[in-house]
Amino acid sequence: MFYRSFAMLAALVSFNGFSSVQLRIPDGVDLLSANMNTPKTVGGLFSSFRTIELENGINQIVFQYKPSYDVKDEVRKVYSDVIIASFSAENETLTLSVPKFRSYKLAKESISPLQWELLNSHEQAVSVAEDVLQSDGVQLGRDYSEEAKNYNIAGGIASVAVTYVTANQHQQSVVNPQLANKQHVVTQNAADSTVLDIMKATYQKASSQDQEAFKQWLLAQ
DSSP states (O other): OHHHHHHHHHHHHHOOOSOOEEEEEETTEEEEEETTBOOOOEEOSSSSEEEEEEOSEEEEEEEEEOOEEEETTEEEEOOOOOEEEEEEESSOEEEEEOOOOSSHHHHHHHSSSOOOEEEOTTSOBOOEEEEEOOOSSOOSSOOHHHHHHHHHHHTOTTOOOSSSBOTTSOBOOOOOHHHHTTSOSSHHHHHHHHHHHHHHHHHHHSOHHHHHHHHHHHHHO
16 A cells, blocks of 8 residues: 555656646746756746746756845845755646845845745645755856756755656656666656655654654555
């Protein structure tokens, strides 16, 4: 029953119809990578949001929040950590929501860890698995898509399978060596592994009470 539950969930999140997921990115947020590729956003000239189109199912983004403030006749920015996050959505418009800090001082004090959400069209928070994409010291010209790929191969909290259909791309042929011995490298199996990774991450973040309730639910299936 345990494996059947995961298989049913995988079938739901991996369905890929003709529609897609629209992700809205607010001012002050740099979208650095989407599904291990350079993101292509539209809009923003007369709107406070830019939009990227993603495939239905599992997606992964890398972003950084950089709010700006006028301080003594100069513009100063405050930088959040670089966030890597994975989530599942179908035929939905999502909005990346970040806090609005009233002052430069408050932003410096409160931006890390960043309290952010993905909201659906009903203003409800979407479940995400998130992590900080760490760098080795100060780096100029970071390749965030390559870093995301390496992060996924290493199997981080917010990792996804490296071989899967990315946003507006054909299936990639890069194989996660940690997964190769456990499954055939095909899109459906990659989606199964991704769902399992996200459920593991959600379980690990849950309270002891929620973990026990989840165990009881699995036993009842």
